[in-house]
Amino acid sequence: MRLFVALLMVAAMAAPAFAGDNPQVYAYISFDPAGDETMNAVAPAAFTTVDAYFCLGCIDGGMTTVSFALNDAVAGCPGVMATQSFVNLMPGGLAIGDPFDGVGTTIASTECMTMDPVIVGYGTYFYLGGACCIEIVDHAEYPRWVVDCQEPGVVDYYCLAGHGSVGDAVCPDGEECPCGGSPVEDATWGGIKSLYR
Numbered sequence: 001m002r003l004f005v006a007l008l009m010v011a012a013m014a015a016p017a018f019a020g021d022n023p024q025v026y027a028y029i030s031f032d033p034a035g036d037e038t039m040n041a042v043a044p045a046a047f048t049t050v051d052a053y054f055c056l057g058c059i060d061g062g063m064t065t066v067s068f069a070l071n072d073a074v075a076g077c078p079g080v081m082a083t084q085s086f087v088n089l090m091p092g093g094l095a096i097g098d099p100f101d102g103v104g105t106t107i108a109s110t111e112c113m114t115m116d117p118v119i120v121g122y123g124t125y126f127y128l129g130g131a132c133c134i135e136i137v138d139h140a141e142y143p144r145w146v147v148d149c150q151e152p153g154v155v156d157y158y159c160l161a162g163h164g165s166v167g168d169a170v171c172p173d174g175e176e177c178p179c180g181g182s183p184v185e186d187a188t189w190g191g192i193k194s195l196y197r
């Protein structure tokens with residue numbers, strides 16, 4: 001019983017510590033190697049490779065570690081994606097887990113990453129044709145964790161700004177994130193023209 005009370009006390013004391021230097025950090029998928037968040041859709045030719053970059057925006061305090069998962073596009077989009085793999089772009093190449101296994105991966109950098117956006121890595125897919133979403137999914141044990149560069153590092157939670165659409169797939173909406181990264185809304189040509197009348 002004393003152990004249980006001690007664990008509750010530790011949890012209560014640690015809860016307020018989850019407020020780091022990146023309170024407005026957001027995550028999104030981009031098909032641009034530089035992390036342009038407006039490049040969240042691609043219509044590639046069949047039988048080509050597609051790279052979907054996992055990016056973090058609004059990194060005010062730098063970051064060292066992030067936990068996330070990606071949907072299993074091969075299983076979720078049968079006949080659309082033939083293969084998938086993930087390439088870690090963080091210095092040091094430290095990673096635990098697989099982003100496609102349903103649990104997720106935790107990727108750490110050996111340096112404080114201060115650029116904005118931070119391109120953490122990319123999923124590379126062999127595209128057969130058709131439509132599929134590349135979705136960011138919560139890590140099973142550390143959902144949406146981003147650790148800043150403080151000593152010791154402090155956790156913030158990323159806002160999920162958007163997924164990636166391959167071949168005109170209609171993907172789930174992202175969240176409205178306070179530091180930008182707002183999901184792109186579908187627009188019709190008539191709606192766009194009406195803005196300029």
